[in-house]
Amino acid sequence: MNLPYYSSFSPSPGLAFLSLEDxxxxxxxxxxxxxxxxxCLAFRRAASVLKSLPWAVQSLGATRDLPCLGEHTKAVMEEVLQCGRSFEVEKILSDERYQTLKLFTSVFxxxxxxxxxxxxxxxxxxxxxxxxxxxxxxxMQQSGFLHYGDITRAVSKAEARSLRNVIDEAVRAVSPAATLALTGGFRRGKEFGHDVDFIVTTPEPGREKSLLPNVINGLKKQGILLFCEYQASTFDTAKLPSYRFEAMDHFAKCFLILRLEASQVEGGLHCAEGDGRGWRAVRVDLVSPPMDRFAFALLGWTGSRQFERDLRRFARVTQRMILDNHGLYDKTKAASAHFQCIGQSGEPFELRAEPESGVRRIGAADRQGRHPVTAVSRQALPGGQ
DNA sequence: AGGCCTACG
DNA sequence: CGTA
DNA sequence: GCCT
Known part of the structure; x- marks a missing residue:
């Protein structure tokens, strides 16, 4: 069986052989x-390939046709498969510099x-x-140290659901017609995550500009906003209506740390032994695109990071298109210096590889392995859900 | 030999 | 430089 | 480090 170079397109239950991946x-x-x-990138891809496999690699022969595995990675695999350990990896793990940098970079x-x-x-x-x-x-670093224990502790699905309610309430107070979608790892079906991502959009055009600041204000008034970095959208249609591509920069978004009350979480908080505070801090990201960009934002924010990398490189190299969180552009249909954007006016776009390329259209859950879902379709658009 | 996702604060 |  |  041949896997495509863009390895994270593949189905991936990936439970076994954590040690190789690690x-x-x-x-x-x-x-x-x-x-x-x-x-660094080569090793990340190698780890991603292993994660994507639905079976456990038990011999080097089974990796013969896999991409991103070369001389070095195969030598490491042979070691691990034979004696369950790698000299090179153990040397790194015992290295003081590695240990210290790993510790320091664990701070937000x-x-x-x-x-x-x-x-x-x-x-x-x-x-x-x-x-x-x-x-x-x-x-950012001050907040990172202040809430270190909470932020480095995994967020449970129950906590994510509770946060959905908190955000939904704050959003609804601002715009009753707004749409809120859970994205990130939890949309891919994960039981735990390191943060919780949402996309929020409103059908009223232009309203998305004030939406996020108003939501943030609501959270602040509730006294649950522990950290906030807000990035306004640079999208400006009035300025450059014909130069869409260059005018498109980024949607409004914010990186938050929120205080989550234990009483609001079904089954209680995922907290440390003997923690009597009755609350914990959680990393939350909100992104607010105009409604007609909802699908692209959802695609971009559902991840995983390696999947997004592979998808964008695939779009560019194999499909001669440019993909980002805002849209999909066909380079071959470029008008002067600009690109035509695909999938506007509400019709669902497809970045579907043809059968001969060995890649198929997949759902969010396939990006790490679970039940099949349609990743990007009309059903994913607001109003279709 | 040259690229490795892309875009923000 | 850091975040996603 | 792996691929084009």
Missing amino acids: AFEVLAESSEFREMEGP GVGPKTAEKWYRRGLRSFTDVLADRGIHLNR
């Missing part, structure tokens, strides 16, 4: 910390560069960082 994730992370972006707002900076200063623990007078934490 081995590549460690190698990817290590590459990232050493600023080797190429190898701290990436590889900042982690590296702190490491070079000789800092090795959170205590070291917080005690260093020479370190200025930005707003």
Whole structure:
């Protein structure tokens, strides 16, 4: 069986052989910390290929026709398959620099560069960082440390459902006709996530501009807004109606940290042993596209990250199209410097690979393996649900 | 030899 | 630089 | 590091 190069298109129950997958994730992370972006991506793809398989790899021969697995990754696999461990991976895991950078980058707002900076200063623990007078934490990092325990703890499906109610109430107070959709990992059928993503849109044109700020204000008045970074949309039809592509930048969105009350969660909070607070902090993302862009936003925000990468590269290289969260553009039908946008005026768009390309149209759940659903169709559009 | 998703704050 |  |  031949898998397409764009590996995360494949079905993927992916329960077994976590150790192989984890081995590549460690190698990817290590590459990232050493600023080797190429190898990092290659190991991520290798991990993604393994995750996408519906069976457990038990011999090297079974990986013969798989993409993204080359000399190095196969050598690691042979080691793991034979003795259940890899010398290279264990060396990385025992490395002080790797351990420290892994710890630092687990903080919301701290990436590889900042982690590296702190490491070079000789800092090795959170205590070291917080005690260093020479370190200025930005707003995001302050929140990251303040809510570290809560933010790094998984969010349950029950907590996501409860948050849906909280957001829905705040949205409905602003625009009763608005549509709210749960996206991200929970839309892919996951039981746990690290945050909760929503798309909110209103049928009243132009209203989406004030929608999010008003929702944020509502949450603030409730006293449950712990962190908020709001990004206004740069979309402006009045300015450049004919230059759609360049005018299209980004939808309004916000990264939030919300206070979730235990009393509002069916079955209680997913919290630490002996936590008597009765609430926890949760990362929440809201994105608010104009209604005619709902489907593209949903496609872009349903993920996973590797799936989005593969899908966009596939659109560009194989289909000669450009895909982003706003639309799909046909490069071969470009008028001067601009592209024609596909799938406007409400008809469902399809980025459907033909059978000979070895790729099929799939649903959100297929992006990590569960029941089949139609990913992008009329049913996914507001009013169709 | 050159690319690796794309776009924001 | 960081977020998704 | 893997692919084109």
